[in-house]
Structure formats: structure tokens, C-alpha cells
Amino acid sequence: MSKKEWPLWEIFIRGQHGLNHRHVGSLHAPDAEMAINNARDVYTRRKEGVSIWVVRSAEITASAPSDKGPLFDPAESKVYRHPTFFDIPDEVGHM
Amino acid sequence: MPSLPDMTTPDVVALAESAAAAQSHDPHVQDVDLKPAFFDWLCRMGDNTLILGHRISEWCGHGPALEEDIALANTALDLIGHTQMWLGLAAEVQSEGRTADDLAFLRDAMKFRNLQLAELPNGDMAVTLMREFLFDAWHFHMLTALTRSASPRVAEIAAKALKEVSYHLERSSDLVVRLGDGTQESHARMQEALDRLWPYSGEMFVADAVDDAVANAGIAPVLADLQPAWQQTVEEVLAEATLTRPEGRADVHRGGKQGRHTEHLGYILAQMQFLQRAYPGASW
Numbered sequence: 047m048s049k050k051e052w053p054l055w056e057i058f059i060r061g062q063h064g065l066n067h068r069h070v071g072s073l074h075a076p077d078a079e080m081a082i083n084n085a086r087d088v089y090t091r092r093k094e095g096v097s098i099w100v101v102r103s104a105e106i107t108a109s110a111p112s113d114k115g116p117l118f119d120p121a122e123s124k125v126y127r128h129p130t131f132f133d134i135p136d137e138v139g140h141m
Numbered sequence: 142m143p144s145l146p147d148m149t150t151p152d153v154v155a156l157a158e159s160a161a162a163a164q165s166h167d168p169h170v171q172d173v174d175l176k177p178a179f180f181d182w183l184c185r186m187g188d189n190t191l192i193l194g195h196r197i198s199e200w201c202g203h204g205p206a207l208e209e210d211i212a213l214a215n216t217a218l219d220l221i222g223h224t225q226m227w228l229g230l231a232a233e234v235q236s237e238g239r240t241a242d243d244l245a246f247l248r249d250a251m252k253f254r255n256l257q258l259a260e261l262p263n264g265d266m267a268v269t270l271m272r273e274f275l276f277d278a279w280h281f282h283m284l285t286a287l288t289r290s291a292s293p294r295v296a297e298i299a300a301k302a303l304k305e306v307s308y309h310l311e312r313s314s315d316l317v318v319r320l321g322d323g324t325q326e327s328h329a330r331m332q333e334a335l336d337r338l339w340p341y342s343g344e345m346f347v348a349d350a351v352d353d354a355v356a357n358a359g360i361a362p363v364l365a366d367l368q369p370a371w372q373q374t375v376e377e378v379l380a381e382a383t384l385t386r387p388e389g390r391a392d393v394h395r396g397g398k399q400g401r402h403t404e405h406l407g408y409i410l411a412q413m414q415f416l417q418r419a420y421p422g423a424s425w
Binding site: 052073074075076079080083084086087088091 | 206207208209211212215308311312315319
């Protein structure tokens with residue numbers, strides 16, 4: 047019997063209405079429908095979610111770790127990009 | 142060494158008491174005339190899910206893929222959860238001070254009331270999935286009918302179990318289609334599994350005096366009425382799976398419901414009941 051591996055899928059679960067789907071892990075499945083079924087069994091046993099997204103891992107384009115410098119270093123020592131230098135009027139309350 | 146005080150048991154007892162207090166009043170539970178048949182019928186429901194659940198749990202750690210292993214273990218846990226409800230109510234109806242655990246762990250094979258289909262060995266994945274599919278199709282239509290039971294307690298259990306069983310049926314149908322309409326080898330194995338299990342499937346619809354009594358009381362449907370819906374579900378899935386329904390009779394092997402079992406049940410019980418038999422009352 048030939049042993050063919052099922053492709054890998056990345057699983058995203060929305061915990062509650064109004065929240066974003068969050069990456070929870072990955073699993074193997076032959077197609078999208080079974081990936082959702084498997085995700086239901088592997089990741090939502092304790093009532094974790096209201097919605098599941100599955101994406102073929104191969105479809106994700108990731109930044110290369112070697113590009114870390116050019117991609118992220120320019121943001122260093124630019125604290126003024128954080129919006130923490132404004133005085134928030136009291137009437138606005140907690141933000 | 143002194144053991145730590147048990148922190149959990151009082152809570153469980155309190156929870157059970159509050160749950161019992163919140164339960165609907167059901168005159169059937171105290172009906173003396175109905176008791177023998179009602180008890181037997183509840184054991185049939187609970188023993189089906191217990192024995193099939195145990196069988197499916199045997200795959201835990203042995204599944205062909207991690208995802209399938211977890212899915213099978215989930216199914217087994219669902220079924221054993223249903224057992225707790227059915228046998229819990231059975232013990233209440235019997236009113237001899239026994240619990241669901243007593244019924245599960247301290248009854249001998251002849252007192253078990255499950256269908257023979259449920260106790261058959263797992264074989265390969267084809268047999269396991271086909272057995273589950275034939276059972277799920279019956280379980281789904283049975284529970285759907287039971288949500289309209291004249292007994293509120295039965296209807297409550299059915300409604301709770303039906304949510305899980307709808308998923309069981311969806312999953313097993315899907316896999317039967319994928320494997321039946323899969324490779325040459327998977328097709329051949331699925332057809333072989335179907336041919337082997339088919340003669341056990343008819344027992345679900347063979348009614349006896351117990352089934353008649355609960356049907357007359359409005360607690361459960363007339364079994365023969367469930368057959369067309371089951372047949373339709375099964376035929377649709379088999380057609381999509383390119384599998385051929387066997388020609389022979391479906392009710393060749395029966396008797397499980399009356400306590401006549403295959404040689405396999407004794408082995409299941411030996412494994413399942415050993416601990417409680419060897420160390421009565423052991424808990425953790």
C-alpha cells in the first residue's frame with residue numbers, strides 16, 4: 047500500500063462573535079471539507095469556537111527570516127509611532 | 142499516608158441533586174406496570190452506546206492518522222456519555238438502588254441488551270466505519286423520533302444526544318462515500334465490510350414485546366416505522382459511495398436485544414469490567 051501523506055492545513059478559529067479568527071495550529075487532511083471536520087474534532091472539543099477557517103499551508107506566503115533586518119529594523123527607535131503622546135481628555139474614558 | 146480530603150465528590154453529588162430537582166416530572170418513571178419493559182428498553186439504548194462506544198475506543202492510539210484517531214475517540218466518548226444518561230434513567234426506573242455504573246460494570250453478558258452489530262470486532266477501518274455508519278443512520282432516526290417521546294425524560298436525553306449523533310452520521314457517511322468511491326482497494330474493502338455487516342443490520346427493526354410495550358406507551362416509535370427512513374439514508378449514501386447493497390436478508394443475526402450475543406461480547410466485558418470485579422467500588 048502506498049503511503050501518501052495528506053496535505054497540511056492551517057486552522058483558524060473564531061472564539062466568539064465579534065472576535066477575529068485566530069491561528070490555533072495545523073493538521074493533515076485530504077481536502078478542505080475534511081480539514082474542517084478534523085479541526086472540529088482536534089481543536090473545538092471544549093467549545094472553543096463559533097467558526098472555523100482552514101487554509102492550505104502551501105497557500106501561505108511567509109516572509110523570509112533572513113529579511114528580518116530590512117523588514118523590521120527600520121521601525122526601531124521610532125517610539126513616536128506609538129500613539130502614546132497624546133493627552134486623552136477625561137470625558138473619553140478608558141481607551 | 143493520610144489521603145487528601147476528596148474535594149470533588151460533594152460537588153458532584155450536589156450537582157446531581159440539583160439536576161435531579163430540575164428534571165421534568167415524568168409519570169412513566171414510576172409506572173409499575175410499564176417498569177419491566179421500560180427498564181429493558183432503556184438498557185437496550187444504553188447498552189448499544191456503551192458497547193459500540195467501547196469498541197470504537199479500542200482505536201484510541203491506533204488510528205491510521207492522528208486526526209482520525211482523535212475523531213474516533215471523540216465519537217467513543219460521545220457514545221459513552223449517552224450511556225450514562227440512558228443507564229442512569231434505567232437505574233432510576235428499576236429503583237433498586239443501583240446506578241448507571243452498577244449496570245455497566247456488574248451485569249453479565251446475558252443481561253446485556255445491545256444489538257449484535259455493536260459488539261462485532263473492529264476489523265479494519267472499513268469494518269469500523271461501515272458498522273458505525275449503519276448504526277448511526279438508525280441512531281439518528283431513532284433519536285429524532287424520540288425527541289417527540291411521551292416521556293419527557295426520554296425526550297430530553299434524545300435531544301441532547303441527537304446533536305452529537307447528527308455529526309456522527311455526517312462524518313461516517315462522508316467517510317463511507319470517500320472510501321467506497323476511492324481507490325480500488327478501499328472500494329473492495331468497503332464492499333466486503335458491507336457484505337459482512339449487512340446480515341446484522343436488520344436486528345434494529347425486529348420488534349418484540351418490549352418494543353411493543355414502549356411503543357404503545359408512546360415512549361418510543363414503532364421500529365418498523367423507522368425502517369423506510371433508515372433505508373433511504375443508507376441507500377443514498379451507498380449509491381454515492383458506488384457500493385452495492387447486498388441481496389440477502391438483513392435480519393439473519395439477531396437476539397442481542399434479548400441477551401443472546403456473539404462470542405465477542407464476553408471478551409469486551411472481561412476487559413471493561415475487570416477492574417470493578419477485581420476491586421469492587423474502586424474509584425479515583
